[in-house]
Structures are given as C-alpha cells and as structure tokens.
Amino acid sequence: MIGEPEIDGGWDGAGPAGEAVKARPDAVRERARVRGPRAPWLWALGGMAVASAAWAGALAVQDRLAGAPRIDYRHSADLCRETGFTTLGQAVGRPFETSETSQGVDRAQDWAYCRSGMRYEKGSVLYGARMLVELHKERDPAAEFASGPGSDAGIRLDLGERREVPGLGDRALLDRYYGRSGERLMVLDGGAVLTLTVEWYQPEADETDADAGVDGDAIEAAMIEDMRSLMAKLRR
Numbered sequence: 142m143i144g145e146p147e148i149d150g151g152w153d154g155a156g157p158a159g160e161a162v163k164a165r166p167d168a169v170r171e172r173a174r175v176r177g178p179r180a181p182w183l184w185a186l187g188g189m190a191v192a193s194a195a196w197a198g199a200l201a202v203q204d205r206l207a208g209a210p211r212i213d214y215r216h217s218a219d220l221c222r223e224t225g226f227t228t229l230g231q232a233v234g235r236p237f238e239t240s241e242t243s244q245g246v247d248r249a250q251d252w253a254y255c256r257s258g259m260r261y262e263k264g265s266v267l268y269g270a271r272m273l274v275e276l277h278k279e280r281d282p283a284a285e286f287a288s289g290p291g292s293d294a295g296i297r298l299d300l301g302e303r304r305e306v307p308g309l310g311d312r313a314l315l316d317r318y319y320g321r322s323g324e325r326l327m328v329l330d331g332g333a334v335l336t337l338t339v340e341w342y343q344p345e346a347d348e349t350d351a352d353a354g355v356d357g358d359a360i361e362a363a364m365i366e367d368m369r370s371l372m373a374k375l376r377r
Contacts, residue, residue, distance in 0.1 A: 208279075208281075209278060209279055209332070210277055210278075210280070210281040210282070210283075210331050210332030211331030211332055212276050212277075212278065212331055212332040212333055213330065213331055213333065213376055213377065214274070214276060214330075214333045214372070214375040214376055214377060215375055215376075215377045216244070216246065216251040216253060216274075216276060217244065217253045217274065217375060218244050218253070219242055219244075219253075220242050220244065220253040220254060220255035220272060220274060221240040221241070221242040221255040221256075221257065222242075223255075223371060223374050223375065224255060224272055224367060224370070224371045224374075225237065225257075226257055226270045226272075226367055227367065227370075228363040228366040228367045228370070229268070229270055229339065229360070229363040229364065229367055231363070232356070232359040232360055232362070232363035233266070233268050233341075233356075233359075233360070233363075235259055235262075235265070235268070236259075237257035237258060237259060237268070237270060238257075238258070238259055238260050239257065239258045239259070239260070240255060240256065240257040240258075241255075241256050242254065242255045242256075248278070248279070249277070249278055249279045249280065250275060250276060250277050250278060250279075251275075251276040251278070252273065252274065252275045252276070253273075253274045254271070254272070254273050254274075255271065255272045256269070256270075256271045257269070257270050257271075258270075261344070266341050266342070266343050266354055266355060267341065267342045267343070267344070268339065268340070268341045269339070269340045269341075269342075270337065270338070270339050270340075271336075271337070271338045272335070272336070272337050272371065273334075273335070273336040274333065274334075274335050274336075274371075274375070275333070275334045275335075275336075276332060276333055277332040277333070277334070278332065281332065282329065282332065282334050283311075283312075283329060286312065286327070286329045286334065287314045287316075287327045287329075296318060296321070296323075296325070296338075297318065297319040297320050297321070298316045298317070298318065298319060298325065299316065299317045299318065299319035300316070302316065302317040303315070303316050306326065306328075306365060308369075309328045309330075309365065309368060309369065309372070310328040310329055310330030310331075310333070310335075310372070311329050311330050311331065312328070312329045313326065313327065313328045313329070313368075314326070314327050315361060315364075315365075318340070321340065322340060322341050322342065322352055322355070323338060323339055323340035323341065324338070324339055324357070324360065324361060324364065325337070325338045325339075326338075326361075326364045326365065326368055328368060328372070330372070335368060335371070335372065337364055337367065337368050339360055339364055341355055
C-alpha cells in the first residue's frame with residue numbers, strides 16, 4: 142500500500158530523499174558562487190600572456206628596425222638595363238656593346254651587378270665598366286665604406302690621389318688605380334653603397350703608353366654623371 146505521507150503530499154521534503162532534493166538547488170548555487178569568479182580571471186591571465194608576447198615581439202621588431210640604415214633606393218633585377226654607361230660612351234667616343242648582369246636578394250642585403258665592355262678594334266683603346274649596387278638592410282655600411290678593394294680583390298688603389306666628390310649621396314670618393322689603368326667611384330647614401338669602376342687597355346701599346354689618348358678628366362666627369370643618373374633612376 143501507499144503510505145499516507147505519499148498520498149497526503151509527503152513528497153514535499155518528506156524523508157531523506159526529499160531533503161536531498163531541497164538541498165540540491167542550494168548546493169548548485171553554492172558551487173556557482175565558488176566557481177564563477179575563476180573563469181574571468183583565467184581568461185584575463187590568458188589575454189595578458191598573449192598581449193605580453195605580442196608586445197615583446199613588437200619591441201623586438203622595433204629594436205631591429207631602429208638600428209637599420211636608411212634605404213632610399215629600390216633593388217634592380219637587371220642593372221645593365223638601368224645603366225647603359227651612356228655618358229661614359231660619349232666621353233670615350235665609343236658605345237659599350239657587351240654586358241652581363243647578376244643580382245641577389247637576401248635578408249641582410251640585396252645587390253645588383255652589371256659589367257659592360259667594348260668590342261676589339263685595332264688601334265683603339267678598350268674600355269670596361271662595372272657597376273655594383275648594394276642595399277644593406279640590417280647593418281650600417283658607413284664604418285667600412287671604401288676601406289677595401291670592393292668587388293675586385295686585384296685592385297690596388299692610389300689613396301694619395303683619393304678625392305671627395307660633393308653632391309653625391311652622404312659621401313662619395315673617387316680613387317685612381319695604382320699600377321693599372323682605371324678609376325673607381327664609390328657612393329654611400331644611407332644603407333646603399335654604389336660602386337662604379339672603369340678600366341682601359343691598349344692592346345698594341347707598351348706599359349709606358351698605357352694611358353696615351355685617354356682623357357682622365359673626361360672619364361671622371363662621365364663616371365660622376367652616369368652615377369648620378371643611376372641614382373635618380375633607382376630612387377624610390
């Protein structure tokens with residue numbers, strides 16, 4: 142038989158089961174009060190960690206960029222197309238007809254190189270020209286500027302003949318070769334280093350006449366003009 146407590150509505154809290162039913166909502170609310178505040182703190186700590194990592198990364202990039210030199214020039218994948226040594230050709234009376242180009246792109250430095258020459262003609266002076274453009278993206282090249290032979294380890298420079306060239310970049314130097322017929326013009330402008338070298342050779346002449354018929358002043362003026370023209374083309 143069903144007892145009276147069940148018939149008379151004894152389900153409302155009667156016996157241990159009823160007490161458990163009554164206690165359950167309070168226990169749930171108690172657990173909610175205990176657990177509730179934890180979730181926002183965990184999310185906050187996680188957000189702080191992410192923000193700290195992002196801030197540290199931003200500072201690292203900022204520090205790296207703060208020490209990077211200024212670069213006002215674009216990289217050229219075909220430097221011979223950019224410079225045809227036009228003024229030099231006019232100065233020596235013959236155009237540069239042959240050329241080869243190369244280039245490279247790297248995290249620390251981009252570079253482009255062009256080499257041009259002339260076809261042999263009996264009794265004529267043969268000229269060769271080389272242009273090298275280096276874009277230093279991480280390290281300032283000012284401290285080592287023009288301190289070595291550059292792209293040709295065989296070059297011996299007559300430093301007693303070194304001259305400053307005004308109006309080209311931050312600093313420009315013109316050097317004559319020692320023991321060989323040629324000159325080198327180097328320009329420093331921020332993180333960019335541009336090097337133009339010109340050499341000449343007379344197959345039929347002996348060493349004492351190696352510079353016969355060569356107008357050194359005209360060549361120097363042409364080198365400066367061709368360098369100025371290239372810098373204008375590459376400036377961004």
